[in-house]
Amino acid sequence: MSRLLSRILATFLAMVKRLFRQQTPITLPHPEEPANNSQTVSNTALPSVLQGWFDGWQVPVEHRAFWVEAIDVRVYDTWPAEMLAGGLGGNTPAASWEADGKRHLAILAAWLNPGVIAHEQAHNSYALLTEAAKAAFSSEYNRLKSTDPYIQLLYSINTYGLSSDVEGHAEVYRYLGEKMPEILKRYYPKLF
Numbered sequence: 001m002s003r004l005l006s007r008i009l010a011t012f013l014a015m016v017k018r019l020f021r022q023q024t025p026i027t028l029p030h031p032e033e034p035a036n037n038s039q040t041v042s043n044t045a046l047p048s049v050l051q052g053w054f055d056g057w058q059v060p061v062e063h064r065a066f067w068v069e070a071i072d073v074r075v076y077d078t079w080p081a082e083m084l085a086g087g088l089g090g091n092t093p094a095a096s097w098e099a100d101g102k103r104h105l106a107i108l109a110a111w112l113n114p115g116v117i118a119h120e121q122a123h124n125s126y127a128l129l130t131e132a133a134k135a136a137f138s139s140e141y142n143r144l145k146s147t148d149p150y151i152q153l154l155y156s157i158n159t160y161g162l163s164s165d166v167e168g169h170a171e172v173y174r175y176l177g178e179k180m181p182e183i184l185k186r187y188y189p190k191l192f
């Protein structure tokens with residue numbers, strides 16, 4: 001093939017690729033919901049926010065009772081002094097941890113929304129994985145980080161998930177939900 005012809009062909013292919021991208025733009029399925037400072041413990045209802053997460057993220061119906069019963073969720077207007085003393089940063093919207101054989105989730109009322117709940121429940125799901133499964137997740141996820149278009153889109157908007165594989169695990173669930181790569185869904189027990 002002549003050089004001219006191959007250059008024309010390359011230009012044509014680049015045009016087609018560009019057109020294809022323009023026609024099928026991908027967007028984050030679950031974009032960030034900003035803090036709502038008018039929300040307080042007394043004017044918000046945890047069950048309806050949990051329902052918003054169940055519906056929006058299509059949490060399997062058979063696992064919903066687990067998420068209601070197994071996780072102790074507390075909502076606060078401001079962080080209690082003992083939690084700040086325990087090392088929680090004052091600007092942290094929410095946190096999850098294990099104590100007394102139970103998972104706990106604490107969240108500030110301003111941030112009580114389905115997306116923040118989704119992020120924290122991904123941490124609680126991650127806690128159900130064996131160490132071997134956690135390692136397997138890391139290797140699959142790190143391979144997909146630079147190739148999956150949705151994960152790439154996420155990290156072009158918000159890089160928080162790049163801080164660790166555990167945060168990446170939670171952010172991928174929060175922002176992509178169903179649209180995360182199929183192969184990763186096995187690392188989200190009771191969420192798919």
Ligand SMILES: [Zn+2]
Pocket residue numbers: 119123167170
């Ligand atoms: Zn997190």
